[in-house]
Amino acid sequence: MLNTIMKSKVFGWVDRRTGAEAIIKSQLTEYPAPKNLNYMWNFGSLALLVLVLQILTGIFLAMYYKPSAAATYGHYTVAFDSVERIMRDVNFGWLLRYMHAVGASAFFVVVYMHIGRGLYYGSYKEPRELLWIIGVVILLIMQGAAFFGYLLPWGQMSFWGATVITNLFGALPVIGEYLQQLLRGGFAVGDPTLNRFFSLHYLFPLLLVAIVGGHVHALHVVHSNNPEGIDLTKDEEKIMFHPYYTIKDAFGVAVFLLFYCYFVFFNPQAWGFFIEVDNYVPANSLATPSHIAPVWYLTPWYTILRSFPDKLVGVLAMGGSLAILFALPFLDRSKVRSARYRPVFKQMVILFFIDVIVLGYCGHTPPTPTLKLVGQIATFYYFAFFFLLLIVPKFEKTKPVPEGI
């Protein structure tokens, strides 16, 4: 079908004025990719799909959503009412809302798998350091967009989650208080906060489109890594992206949609993980819910924050845990990329994955002294992982890396 379009007169007219054919061929259809990529390489295209879904559903939701904390009836507000109107009165509004809420969590599932692939197979190593760094920027913007978006329904969790997180900025010395007021637009989370968070929530995903473009461009310059972690020099080791990876990605999309649509149509709240029970209660600035936790995809960092008794140290540690991701390509100096050939690194990185899950569990569950200790140990290993990488290459006996595939 693409072939028929590209042979048409109209396309010829456009191509002469844009060079479209050359771009499509070099970047998509005839783009060379390693022939040994496994299904862990599907998550990049899935992330792009979810980004598009979120933007589409978001734009249509924004046709009805109203970012105002003005009171209507009882504790209900204009914002909360507008979400309920979407759920009840807008044609297929319930579907758009559930797609958007499930999509937010799906985005993080897919991106965490994508990052996990990068960690395990050494996709952050030379010459892909900048590709990795752009990816970390994408992760941060995603977290920002999710944080801003979560305030919009103006439920109890929305309000109190935003209150706690904006409080954190107050912990920074000197500038903390001003930064807090700047974020909130007032002395507490309120209507100004809601309005500006709506604006930023709309902006960030559009920024992402541009940055993802940069991410894909950076990738196309250095080309994909592969599960063996070796540079591919021979032509027969590569295959054209179309049809092999276009179809394989399409298959991956279909499998993803099965899971996604199960949740959208049969379990959108996902037992309280995607839409929290407390968020069906309208925001009440005078009553804190018994258990505040961020949404699951932010819980690992929440645990790191809470692992330190001093508020400022906690904030710095949380920021540090994200900042250290930028440094990864420069901390890990091993010449071997893939964990398949790095026995020590392999165990460390698998432990790291488990560690992040443990951090998440501790952040989500109501705190107990045992859980706090577990969280602290997990926080320690999180940072230890990165610093250990500095010395691992000195003693790790890597397995011999294959010549080709």
Next chain:
Amino acid sequence: MKLKQLLVAIGALAVLPFAQSAVAHEGVALKHAAVNLEDQAQIRRGLTVFTDVCMGCHSATYITYKGLMDYPELGLNRAQVDELRGEHALTEGLRTDLSAEDAKDSYGKVPPDLSLIVAARHGGPNYVYSILTGFEHDPDGRVPDGNFNEYFPGHRIAMPDPLSWLDHEEGDTAQLEQDAQDVAAFLAFVSDPHQNQRHAIGKWVLGFLLLLTLVLWRLKVEIWKDVKH
């Protein structure tokens, strides 16, 4: 450890938090309500309980009188709705006549709107049913300034026994249980009125996606035969 084994291990760990959903998040296991949202008779009975009993103090502002006609799960006719709404407009939500101030004076707190109560509580309709049939006498005065409820977190609930569960005759138990379940069904419907439609569409979507996945899988396998891998 192979990657596959790793993923299985992660999956197993990830199941942990799901165990929490069965309990009323502070210990006591909830009773199970027999709720069927495709049973129009049950939802209508629940509406009657709601308008006869609950609306004395509670609103359900997100369900309108017109909605009582338009949603097939209720499907009342114009005459029935006119009887219920009195002077209120068709497009108004079901609101109680009890003012917030009077409520505060009588009960100490304002009775919450019930439009989303089933979604806003762990256990959903089971929670509503358990609360309504969970009132108990409190001779030891464990809850001196409230009402003792077996299932309410903390056991002290500001709402007095609305269905007269306390001191009811044995012969009435079945009826009261049914009233409680019926109103739980009505409230479960009100909190997410499109859920039946959503499930119906979902079956078609998942069926279609299974077919699409199958086709794309076979296509992938077929064209990858060209590649030595």
Next chain:
Amino acid sequence: MTEQANESRRNFLYLAAGGLGGVAAAATAVPFIGSMFPAADTLAASKTEFDVSTVAPGQLVVILWQGKPVFITHRTPELLKEVDGHDDMLKDKDSKAIPEVEQPWMNTPERRKYRSIKPEYLVISAICTHLGCIPGYKPSAGRKEWGDAVPENWPGGWQCPCHGSLYDISARVINGSPAPFNLHALPYEYLTDTKVVIG
């Protein structure tokens, strides 16, 4: 497996995948475009009920229907007599010029002349068919106060303040007015003896 069988299986699978993909894309578009159509609460507001017994004889009431103004006039027997006797002054005495000036309920000559279901209560659009202003109510009663502002032989009805269009007491446009058509008729019906629902 032969080359040919492979080829035909491959083609079939491509076709099947493409076809299913197309169905998926079309099905996905449905909720997005569908959500842009008026929501249920907006449609509920698409009908307005009104109790005509609240309008005193000779009085005019203006209400909103779908956000647009509507006249409801209680015509006295004297005013009803004013409907006849000036057919030659009317651009469109039978309300047939365009579809918007007539309605299915105008199925008798009487209803067509009075432009209402019950003669005493006129329920008509208040938007001047020239450029959209709301005409002023000037029934024959009280015309002495109007002075020289209105034409001598005009039987009374409505006069638009913006560009001077004139309508009779059945909201039919008078010759010489800038407005091209009678005030538009509306879909309405009586739910009870006194309650109409417009829309």
